[in-house]
Amino acid sequence: MPSEKQQEYKDNSIKENEEIYPNPELNENVDELTEDLDALLDEIDEILEEDSEEFVENYIQRGGQ
Amino acid sequence: MSTPTIIGTETEFGISVKNAREQDPIAASTLVVNAYRSRNMPTISWDYAQESPLMDARGFIDETQKPIVEEDTYSVINDILVNGGRYYVDHAHPEYCTPECSNARDLVKYEKAGELILDLSRLAAEQLLLDNQEIIIYKNNTDYKGHSYGSHENYLMSRKTDFSDIVGGLTPFIVTRQIITGSGKVGAENGTDEADFQISQRADFFEKEVGLSTMVERPIINTRDEPHADSTRYRRLHVIVGDSNMSEFTIYLKVGITAIVLQLIEKRVVRDQFALNEPVAAIKSISRDLMCNQKIELKDGRNLTAIEIQRAYLNLAQKHLSKDERTPIVDDVMQKWDFVLNRLQKEPMSLGRHLDWIIKKKLIDAYIARHGFKWTDPQVRMLDLQYHDLRPDKGLYLRLQKNGHVERILTHEEVVHAIQHPPLDTRAYFRGTCLRRFPSHIHSVSWNSIIFNGPSGFEKIMMERPHFGTQEIVGEMLNTCTVDELVNQIRDDCK
Numbered sequence: 001m002p003s004e005k006q007q008e009y010k011d012n013s014i015k016e017n018e019e020i021y022p023n024p025e026l027n028e029n030v031d032e033l034t035e036d037l038d039a040l041l042d043e044i045d046e047i048l049e050e051d052s053e054e055f056v057e058n059y060i061q062r063g064g065q
Numbered sequence: 066m067s068t069p070t071i072i073g074t075e076t077e078f079g080i081s082v083k084n085a086r087e088q089d090p091i092a093a094s095t096l097v098v099n100a101y102r103s104r105n106m107p108t109i110s111w112d113y114a115q116e117s118p119l120m121d122a123r124g125f126i127d128e129t130q131k132p133i134v135e136e137d138t139y140s141v142i143n144d145i146l147v148n149g150g151r152y153y154v155d156h157a158h159p160e161y162c163t164p165e166c167s168n169a170r171d172l173v174k175y176e177k178a179g180e181l182i183l184d185l186s187r188l189a190a191e192q193l194l195l196d197n198q199e200i201i202i203y204k205n206n207t208d209y210k211g212h213s214y215g216s217h218e219n220y221l222m223s224r225k226t227d228f229s230d231i232v233g234g235l236t237p238f239i240v241t242r243q244i245i246t247g248s249g250k251v252g253a254e255n256g257t258d259e260a261d262f263q264i265s266q267r268a269d270f271f272e273k274e275v276g277l278s279t280m281v282e283r284p285i286i287n288t289r290d291e292p293h294a295d296s297t298r299y300r301r302l303h304v305i306v307g308d309s310n311m312s313e314f315t316i317y318l319k320v321g322i323t324a325i326v327l328q329l330i331e332k333r334v335v336r337d338q339f340a341l342n343e344p345v346a347a348i349k350s351i352s353r354d355l356m357c358n359q360k361i362e363l364k365d366g367r368n369l370t371a372i373e374i375q376r377a378y379l380n381l382a383q384k385h386l387s388k389d390e391r392t393p394i395v396d397d398v399m400q401k402w403d404f405v406l407n408r409l410q411k412e413p414m415s416l417g418r419h420l421d422w423i424i425k426k427k428l429i430d431a432y433i434a435r436h437g438f439k440w441t442d443p444q445v446r447m448l449d450l451q452y453h454d455l456r457p458d459k460g461l462y463l464r465l466q467k468n469g470h471v472e473r474i475l476t477h478e479e480v481v482h483a484i485q486h487p488p489l490d491t492r493a494y495f496r497g498t499c500l501r502r503f504p505s506h507i508h509s510v511s512w513n514s515i516i517f518n519g520p521s522g523f524e525k526i527m528m529e530r531p532h533f534g535t536q537e538i539v540g541e542m543l544n545t546c547t548v549d550e551l552v553n554q555i556r557d558d559c560k
Contacts, residue, residue: 009400009401009403037431040465041431041435043464044428044432047458047464048444048447048451049447049451052444052446052447053443055443055447056443056446056447057443058081058088059079059081059208059209059450060208060212061079061080061157061158061214062091062156062157062158062212063156063211063212063213063280063281064156064157064158064212064213064214064215064280065077065155065215065217065279065280
């Protein structure tokens with residue numbers, strides 16, 4: 001069965017093919033980022049490079065294509 | 066008959082070594098690419114005889130650009146991959162090219178497999194560094210200080226389509242598609258107007274409408290005419306204007322909708338009816354229009370928003386693509402295109418699971434709200450950069466994905482599989498399978514040739530049609546033949 005998440009892409013003029021190319025690994029319980037934003041921000045605080053100022057200052061690349 | 070869809074992308078990655086006495090991006094890139102190669106196979110060369118990067122699609126060779134290429138001695142570190150792709154050091158960046166793919170979904174799979182290849186290389190390379198040193202690889206396009214590196218898309222087109230029709234039909238699409246394909250960037254650079262946050266990583270770097278250069282004065286439409294295929298039948302459109310995307314959903318739409326628009330150009334349904342007055346200015350102003358409602362002036366006097374222009378292309382696709390052209394994936398791409406345009410019209414921020422620039426913007430907004438930072442604070446820029454970090458435990462996009470906060474197109478298993486297996490339905494199947502089966506009998510490879518070094522000497526096999534060499538055509542031959550039998554049989558078939 002197509003999930004609710006996949007229903008939202010539907011347009012009546014277009015035939016159904018969600019069964020063939022479903023979006024896998026959808027977590028129905030997490031609709032919007034905001035729902036557990038706090039936990040996420042805690043995580044960012046934990047893993048963001050500590051020396052941000054020095055790090056972004058020193059991040060210099062050569063131009064590419 | 067329409068040209069078969071063949072898509073490939075090339076991604077240059079940013080690289081940094083933590084706690085290094087001095088940053089040497091060429092040495093770091095070389096270390097990373099070699100760390101992957103040494104685990105794999107014998108040295109096989111890249112056959113540069115098949116390349117002509119200075120050939121201009123408008124019909125001439127640009128001699129003035131020659132020295133740049135000749136000085137480029139670092140491009141010799143090469144790895145040709147068993148998935149049919151290529152992995153090497155380009156200038157001062159590790160670069161990964163996907164194999165040729167026949168559809169948008171496969172392209173996402175092989176581009177994502179490339180991210181895993183980079184991360185596996187990083188892990189192997191780190192073993193050779195001091196204990197306190199770490200390699201960090203970013204799939205982004207800028208150091209925020211005016212140095213940009215690219216993410217290029219390639220699309221097979223018919224040689225019969227005039228290049229001027231491509232310029233006319235594609236420019237308005239390319240300038241406006243960033244509302245879907247942008248990766249988001251904190252700040253502005255390259256002498257452009259200030260911005261707290263903009264939609265595109267690359268928009269600040271485009272200074273011309275059309276041209277051959279990819280490194281300075283970058284053009285919206287690049288004219289490199291190097292088809293890597295039969296040049297009497299095909300061209301390869303080299304799109305250099307896009308952002309490197311983390312989101313599977315975004316990559317899928319980016320290449321999916323662009324391939325559709327190129328089909329419309331080949332059918333001459335799209336001509337120059339959406340021609341913009343000032344595309345170079347528009348690409349920068351649209352990048353700064355986070356509500357996506359600013360009107361852009363067209364040459365015919367109309368004023369339309371980027372959403373309206375995208376909608377007009379979609380309407381033409383819905384009307385003019387034939388039943389054969391509307392494969393299940395093309396239909397799915399059009400559904401999702403329609404879906405994002407509706408959401409962008411109503412409330413762009415409601416696409417916080419789908420599009421890179423919006424996923425990133427929502428994350429930064431929340432982070433700023435929690436800590437009271439300003440847009441110019443280094444922590445905010447750090448968050449922007451770390452969104453693109455390929456380390457699964459540190460990269461912010463990858464953490465969001467792991468926790469189910471973003472839409473996926475693929476399963477992780479499919480991506481892992483694509484590291485070792487080529488697509489089945491393009492010439493990448495022949496290339497990748499030969500590399501796996503006969504590694505010690507291959508002298509060199511290019512996109513459209515393989516030079517075998519078999520028991521009876523050197524033999525060059527050309528692959529001038531990217532949609533040939535598939536499992537269906539050569540699968541059985543590759544499974545049963547010795548290298549000599551293979552070469553002889555192909556030579557006989559070609560007679």
